[in-house]
Amino acid sequence: MSVRQCWEVTKYTYSNAAILRYYTGCRGTPGVGKTTLGKELAQRTGLSYVNIGDLAQEGELYDGYDEEYQCPILDEDRVVDELDDQMVDGGMIIDYHGCDLFPERWFHIVFVLRTDNTQLYTRLESRGYAGKKLQDNVQCEIFQTIYEEAMEAYSEDIVHQLTSNTPEDMDRNLEQIIQWSEQWVKDNN
Numbered sequence: 001m002s003v004r005q006c007w008e009v010t011k012y013t014y015s016n017a018a019i020l021r022y023y024t025g026c027r028g029t030p031g032v033g034k035t036t037l038g039k040e041l042a043q044r045t046g047l048s049y050v051n052i053g054d055l056a057q058e059g060e061l062y063d064g065y066d067e068e069y070q071c072p073i074l075d076e077d078r079v080v081d082e083l084d085d086q087m088v089d090g091g092m093i094i095d096y097h098g099c100d101l102f103p104e105r106w107f108h109i110v111f112v113l114r115t116d117n118t119q120l121y122t123r124l125e126s127r128g129y130a131g132k133k134l135q136d137n138v139q140c141e142i143f144q145t146i147y148e149e150a151m152e153a154y155s156e157d158i159v160h161q162l163t164s165n166t167p168e169d170m171d172r173n174l175e176q177i178i179q180w181s182e183q184w185v186k187d188n189n
Contacts, residue, residue, distance in 0.1 A: 027099055027150045028113035029141040031123035033164040037113065038095045040174060045181070050086075052079060052096030069133050076101040099146070099153040108184060110154050111177065112147045113164040 028034050035051060042049035056062060056074055059082060063075040080101060086092065087106045094102065099110075115123070120141050124134050140146060150159045162173045 027097075027110060027146045028164065029115070029120060029137050029146055030097060030129075031120050031127065031137070032113040032115040032141070033170060034095055034097075034113055037164070037170060037173060038093045040170070041177060042093050044174065044178065046091075048092045050083070050092055050094050052094065052098075055079065055082065074098070097146075099149045102153075104154050107154065108158065109180065110150050110159045111173070112150050112159065112161045113173075114144075114147070114161055115141065115163075116165050117142055119165055 038049050038051075041047070052074070056072070056079060059078075061075050061078045061082060062072040064073045065071070066073050076098070080103070083094070094106075096102075117138055121134070121138050124137055129137065147159070147161055162176070163169050164173065
């Protein structure tokens with residue numbers, strides 16, 4: 001089971017023109033701030049926010065249970081099928097810890113959030129992560145696993161890393177993503 005987390009920015013159709021009203025794909029190890037960033041981004045931009053974990057839970061889109069990690073196993077095909085029609089219209093922020101299950105055609109840009117390992121350890125521990133699950137997620141961050149997987153799953157020119165250690169980083173990241181989206185709209189209209 002992969003421990004990647006994703007944020008994706010998608011197309012938004014408006015007046016027969018492709019407009020990214022906002023957001024891009026974000027990835028990162030659990031605890032780096034993807035959900036916080038995605039929800040705030042949706043609020044500021046009007047894009048729809050979809051948390052894949054919540055979507056899977058609501059639709060029971062699982063393919064078993066992983067005893068070692070103490071979590072359900074996502075049925076990736078059913079998740080993609082569930083979202084595919086919605087993604088055609090765009091304007092969505094997708095929050096999940098997997099890169100390669102989503103088709104590249106859905107996204108214009110992907111951001112990989114990165115957090116200092118000590119901070120990440122503390123955040124995950126406060127969420128109840130322990131043992132192998134805690135160790136594997138921290139190692140994932142140390143070895144830049146999420147970033148490398150994003151680079152393999154998507155065109156290198158749409159994958160970007162953002163530091164996510166402090167509230168100031170969050171504000172800076174929000175502004176950077178908003179500026180990118182505004183520029184994308186100008187360039188594609």
